[in-house]
Amino acid sequence: MNRRSPPALTIAAILVFCFIYAPLMVLVAYSLNTAEYGVGWGGFTLEWYRRIFEDRDIQRSLGVSLLVSIPTVLVSTALGTVNAFALYRFQFRGKDFYKFMLYIPLVMPSVVIGISQLLLFVFIKKELGILTIIFAHISFTVPLTTLVILGRMQRIDRTLEDAAMDLGADEITTVRRVTLPLLKPGIYAAALLAFPWSFNDFVITYFVAGVGASTLPIRVYSMIRLGVSPMVNALGTLIVLIPLLLVVAGILLERRKI
Amino acid sequence: MTSLRNRLLLYLRRHERVKIGVLLAPTTFWVVAFTLLPILIVLYYSFLTSGLWGMVVHELTLDNYREIIDPLFFKLFLRSFLLAAVTVVLCLAAGYPLAYWIAFYGGRYKPFLVFLVILPFWSSYLVRLYAWMTILSDHGIINSGLQLIGLISEPIPLLHNEFAVVVGLTYTYLPMMTLPLYASLERLDRRLLDAAADLGAAPATQFARVTLPLTRGGIISGSVLVFVPAIGEFLVPDLLGGAKVMMIGKFITMKFVGLRDWPLGSAFSLLLMVLVLLVLVPYLRAGGSPKAFEEQL
Numbered sequence: 001m002n003r004r005s006p007p008a009l010t011i012a013a014i015l016v017f018c019f020i021y022a023p024l025m026v027l028v029a030y031s032l033n034t035a036e037y038g039v040g041w042g043g044f045t046l047e048w049y050r051r052i053f054e055d056r057d058i059q060r061s062l063g064v065s066l067l068v069s070i071p072t073v074l075v076s077t078a079l080g081t082v083n084a085f086a087l088y089r090f091q092f093r094g095k096d097f098y099k100f101m102l103y104i105p106l107v108m109p110s111v112v113i114g115i116s117q118l119l120l121f122v123f124i125k126k127e128l129g130i131l132t133i134i135f136a137h138i139s140f141t142v143p144l145t146t147l148v149i150l151g152r153m154q155r156i157d158r159t160l161e162d163a164a165m166d167l168g169a170d171e172i173t174t175v176r177r178v179t180l181p182l183l184k185p186g187i188y189a190a191a192l193l194a195f196p197w198s199f200n201d202f203v204i205t206y207f208v209a210g211v212g213a214s215t216l217p218i219r220v221y222s223m224i225r226l227g228v229s230p231m232v233n234a235l236g237t238l239i240v241l242i243p244l245l246l247v248v249a250g251i252l253l254e255r256r257k258i
Numbered sequence: 259m260t261s262l263r264n265r266l267l268l269y270l271r272r273h274e275r276v277k278i279g280v281l282l283a284p285t286t287f288w289v290v291a292f293t294l295l296p297i298l299i300v301l302y303y304s305f306l307t308s309g310l311w312g313m314v315v316h317e318l319t320l321d322n323y324r325e326i327i328d329p330l331f332f333k334l335f336l337r338s339f340l341l342a343a344v345t346v347v348l349c350l351a352a353g354y355p356l357a358y359w360i361a362f363y364g365g366r367y368k369p370f371l372v373f374l375v376i377l378p379f380w381s382s383y384l385v386r387l388y389a390w391m392t393i394l395s396d397h398g399i400i401n402s403g404l405q406l407i408g409l410i411s412e413p414i415p416l417l418h419n420e421f422a423v424v425v426g427l428t429y430t431y432l433p434m435m436t437l438p439l440y441a442s443l444e445r446l447d448r449r450l451l452d453a454a455a456d457l458g459a460a461p462a463t464q465f466a467r468v469t470l471p472l473t474r475g476g477i478i479s480g481s482v483l484v485f486v487p488a489i490g491e492f493l494v495p496d497l498l499g500g501a502k503v504m505m506i507g508k509f510i511t512m513k514f515v516g517l518r519d520w521p522l523g524s525a526f527s528l529l530l531m532v533l534v535l536l537v538l539v540p541y542l543r544a545g546g547s548p549k550a551f552e553e554q555l
Contacts, residue, residue, distance in 0.1 A: 005363040013359035016352045020378060020432065023389035026399060030392065079285050086281035090274070096543075098282075101289055103548040107538055109490020111507040112527045115514055116296035119524070123299050139292035142285060147549060170267050193380070200382040203492055207514065217384050224388055224497065233392075236385035240378075247380040251373065 024240060031233035048234035058235065061219040067130055068205075068215060069198040072137040076198075077191040079138070080145025081183070085175075087146070088153040105140040106147075113140060114207035121208060128210025136208045137198045144197055145190040152186025185253045192250030196243035297531070303524035312518025322525035331526075335533075338505040341420065342489035345427040349435035349484045350477065352428065357436050357476075361443035372440060379433045387426055387497050394422050394498070418500025426494040431487060435480035438547070442476025443469075482541045483549070486534050506530050 031049070035042030052058055087099065105113050117136040118128075126132060160182065164174045180187075202217040209218055216239060223232050270277045304322055307315040325331070360371045378386060393399050394416040401413040416422060446469065454464045492507035499505070506526065513523030542548065 005359060009355055009359050010363075012355040016356040016432075017374065019352065019429065020375065023386050023393065023429070024378060024381075026393055027385065027389040079288065082281050083285040086278055090278045090281075092275075092278050098286075100539075100542055101294065102285070103542065104293055106548045107486060107542075108534060109487055109492075109507055109530065111490050111492045111510050112300075112531050112534075113293075115510065115523065115527050116300045117292065118514065119299045119303055119520070120292070120296040135292060139288060142288060143548070146285070170264075171270070172263070172267065196380045200380075200384070202382075202384045206511075217382060220382075220384055220388070224384075224391070232385075232388060236382070236388060239385050240381040244377060244381050247377070 027233055027240065028237050030230065031237045033230075048231050049238075051231055052235050052238070055231075058216075058219060061214050061216045064130060064213050065199055065215040065217075068133045068137060069195055071134055072141055072198040073191050073194045075134075076138050076141035076145045076194050077187060079142050080149050080190055080194075081187055083142070083146045084149035084153050085179075088150055102143050102146060104143075106143045110201075110203035114204040117204065118207040128208060128213075130213045132208045132210070133205055133213060133215065136204050137201065140201070140204060141194040141198055145194050148190040148193060149183065149186045152183055152189070156182050188253050189250045192246050192253070195246055199243055200239070300524045300528055300531075303521055304528050306521040306524075308519045308521045312520070314520050319521075322522045325522060326525055326529060334504060334509060335506060335529075338489050338507075341423060341427065341503075341505060342485050342491075344424055345431060345488045346435075346481045346484050348424065348428040349432050350480065353432055353435035353439050353480065357439035357443055361440055361446075368444075372437070375436050375440075376433045383430055384493060387430070387493060390422070390426055390429065391417060391497055394425070417498065418502055420499070420503055422498040422500075423495050423503050423505075426498040427488050427491060430491075430494060431484040434483040434487075438479035438483065439473065439476040442473040442479075446472050478541070479546055482537055482546060486537060490530055490534065 032044055032046070033042055034045045034047070083102075087095070114136075117132075117139070121128060121132045121135075156179070161174055161178050164178045165171075169177065200217060201215075202221060205215055205218060206221070209215065214222070220232060220235060220239070223229060223235075303314070305318050305320070307317045307319045307321065309315040356375070360368055360375075364371050395401070396413040396415075396417070398416070400416060401410075404410045405413070450468050450472070451464050454468050459467065489505075490507040491505060492511045495503050495505040495508045496511070499508070507530075510523050510527045510530070513519045513526065
């Protein structure tokens with residue numbers, strides 16, 4: 001077989017990569033640029049970043065975002081672990097249907113999930129705020145953590161567990177001393193992937209946030225709506241880069257062989 | 259303590275179903291309470307009457323569904339459908355060469371290149387769409403660049419139209435297409451291509467008669483995973499479409515946030531849900547994956 005790529009194919013692939021990364025490049029370039037528009041380079045500045053660190057509203061939104069994402073990640077990782085364990089180990093009637101229901105929040109358009117959550121909270125007369133955001137976030141991150149941990153589970157060598165049992169360990173000890181340590185990279189990866197999922201969510205949060213609690217994406221959205229301020233570029237750069245570092249860490253953990 | 263533990267273990271060993279029940283209970287509760295129940299509530303709201311100033315009157319009616327039959331709304335669905343379909347085609351056109359290049363010529367950089375495709379997907383898509391707003395605007399990098407080299411004198415309208423929406427949708431959902439395509443190309447047995455070549459098939463014929471049919475699974479997965487979120491998209495038409503481009507997701511959001519009409523909005527989102535399920539149920543039943551990145555993890 002021909003080992004060299006036809007030049008047209010290589011060029012096409014490079015162009016698509018440019019398409020994927022152009023917006024991020026533009027974002028970073030503008031965030032360090034004194035010129036607000038155009039192709040011109042007005043000069044290097046950190047002014048936009050300085051303004052972000054002085055902005056009280058942004059600080060408050062960051063606080064809200066973390067207050068939402070951290071509990072979301074903890075709860076959904078725990079639930080995902082238990083769930084993946086049950087789904088992998090046991091056969092039961094209606095398993096496929098169960099999985100289908102579980103995956104609904106992953107595959108439905110966000111708008112549908114968002115309004116259904118909003119109507120739920122209105123229906124049970126729960127005041128909108130941080131708590132409702134957390135509930136909504138857990139319901140769309142649990143399928144994700146389950147999926148990731150289930151993937152890891154399928155790669156575990158079951159004979160290791162059998163060996164533990166043969167050596168006299170009971171089920172609880174086996175799970176604690178053998179299964180969970182083997183699953184650990186998958187659990188960490190699930191947590192690290194769930195974090196940006198929750199942290200970056202805009203659409204679903206938009207519906208269930210109410211007036212008081214604005215997460216960082218909600219704040220960015222209103223900044224965009226109010227008029228394009230160059231501060232958004234700097235804030236956007238930070239929002240994009242920090243969770244990406246977490247994801248890189250997550251993927252590296254997941255890829256580590258058993 | 260130990261005896262309690264032993265008795266518990268003995269009990270669980272005899273009662274497999276209890277064990278499954280205990281393990282599944284927390285998430286099941288969550289799925290029922292925060293996914294199934296809310297959908298039933300949307301169903302309920304879609305039969306309620308909308309009162310003055312966005313109030314909801316708890317009287318059952320079929321009015322919302324009668325309103326949906328309006329040709330105007332049919333056009334809204336049709337337009338969303340077409341924009342999503344164009345997005346699928348463009349994602350396929352961009353994703354196939356990319357996936358093919360990585361799968362066949364990526365060599366030892368394959369995992370890294372796949373990683374590069376999915377990486378932006380994990381960052382804020384709100385922020386990335388904002389970046390597209392600045393790129394496509396009248397003072398943006400494209401317009402001012404073209405003006406600088408003298409190709410155009412007036413900025414061409416790139417933002418706030420269907421073009422911008424299609425660019426945004428394609429950009430957002432490209433990884434969902436590329437990853438399943440890559441997975442199916444990666445699984446393709448290269449010896450089949452060698453066999454076709456030995457039998458005298460030209461590269462174009464090999465592609466059309468071997469590669470394309472054998473990667474059909476990836477094409478179907480990618481198309482579903484792009485089409486479903488694209489047809490219900492809110493943020494892309496909202497930011498890049500401006501006032502001119504309306505899509506179902508944006509319409510529903512407006513009925514909930516701006517000009518409040520929750521019952522009508524509920525009826526619309528129920529209809530959207532049914533449309534999406536028509537695609538999803540057969541897809542998932544056939545063993546399709548709910549997320550594109552599953553195989554890459």
